[in-house]
Amino acid sequence: xxxxxxxxxALSVPEGENLVLNCSFTDSAIYNLQWxxxxxxxxxxxxxxxxxxxxxxxxxxxxxxLDKSSGRSTLYIAASQPGDSATYLCAxxxxxxxxxxxxxxxxxxxxx
Amino acid sequence: xxxxxxxxxHLIKTRGQQVTLRCSSQSGHNTVSWYQQALGQGPQFIFQYxxxxxxxxxxxxxxxxxxxFPNYSSELNVxxxxxDDSALYLCASSLGTGNEQYFGPGTRLTVT
Numbered sequence: 001x002x003x004x005x006x007x008x009x010a011l012s013v014p015e016g017e018n019l020v021l022n023c024s025f026t027d028s029a030i031y032n033l034q035w036x037x038x039x040x041x042x043x044x045x046x047x048x049x050x051x052x053x054x055x056x057x058x059x060x061x062x063x064x065x066l067d068k069s070s071g072r073s074t075l076y077i078a079a080s081q082p083g084d085s086a087t088y089l090c091a092x093x094x095x096x097x098x099x100x101x102x103x104x105x106x107x108x109x110x111x112x
Numbered sequence: 113x114x115x116x117x118x119x120x121x122h123l124i125k126t127r128g129q130q131v132t133l134r135c136s137s138q139s140g141h142n143t144v145s146w147y148q149q150a151l152g153q154g155p156q157f158i159f160q161y162x163x164x165x166x167x168x169x170x171x172x173x174x175x176x177x178x179x180x181f182p183n184y185s186s187e188l189n190v191x192x193x194x195x196d197d198s199a200l201y202l203c204a205s206s207l208g209t210g211n212e213q214y215f216g217p218g219t220r221l222t223v224t
Contacts, residue, residue: 004154031210043118043202044155044215089154098168098209099145102154 002027004092006103013080014111021075021106023090028068034100035064035075036089044089048075052095080110114139116205116216124222125193133188133219135203143167143209144186146178147202149218155202161186162209190221198223 003026013019023033032051036044048057048064050073056065063076073090087107091100117136125131137144143162147155157170161180175191184205190197200220204213 032212034212036215041200041218041220043116043217044204046212046214049212091154093210098160098162099157099170100147100155100204100213101157102147104152104154 002030002092002094002101004090004101004103006088006090006106008106009104010107010109012109012111015080015082017080017110018076018078019080019108021077021088021090021108023073023075023103025071025073025092025101027092027094028071029095030068031093031095031097033064033066033073033090033092035062035073036091038087038089038105040087047088077108080108082110082112084108084110116203116214118201118203118216118219120219121217122220122222124224127193127195127223129193130189130191131193131221133190133201133203133221135186135188135205135216137184137186137203137205138214141205141207141214142184143206143211144180144184145204145206145213146186146188147204148172149200149202151199158188160209167209193223195223197221 050066061078087105089105145160146158149155159169
């Protein structure tokens with residue numbers, strides 16, 4: 001059974017700082033891994049999708065990496081801004097499965 | 113291109129009642145997945161529909177049921193509501209199974 005863990009549960013940083021959010025998964029036989037952003041009480045916005053054959057994906061100030069052998073993914077946010085404040089969730093899809101297995105998320109606060 | 117939409121936005125029901133939540137998938141998507149997100153938790157997979165057939169189910173009792181229509185929109189029905197059913201219900205659509213999922217804004221269900 002796949003389990004996804006995100007550490008830390010919460011993070012507070014000053015504006016402009018570069019930061020890394022961590023995601024670990026127990027079963028390395030994943031099909032892909034997806035990072036999402038969720039604002040309070042809202043739905044999920046897809047940020048990046050990494051296929052199992054890829055090592056990283058980049059979109060603007062965001063960079064996500066995937067290391068299947070160690071069961072880890074990281075989301076790097078460069079030059080953080082107050083508008084980046086949200087909960088960030090990672091989710092893994094197993095090969096042959098149809099469902100996303102989510103971590104509990106990291107709540108990020110970027111202080112002006 | 114129209115994104116994923118859900119209705120209603122908020123809903124208050126009494127324990128024992130029944131509820132129907134609706135989801136319209138993103139244009140061109142044939143797969144809809146439903147997730148339940150309790151406060152402070154990551155979303156939990158309920159089930160997925162692919163071309164009008166159930167294509168996988170999470171650890172939810174039979175009183176959670178669904179439908180997918182020929183236009184790929186979907187309904188989630190919950191019978192005999194319990195207090196623990198209070199949550200944000202998220203719908204996601206994708207083109208085929210195992211591909212990037214795009215989420216709607218969610219329906220906040222409160223059971224009193």
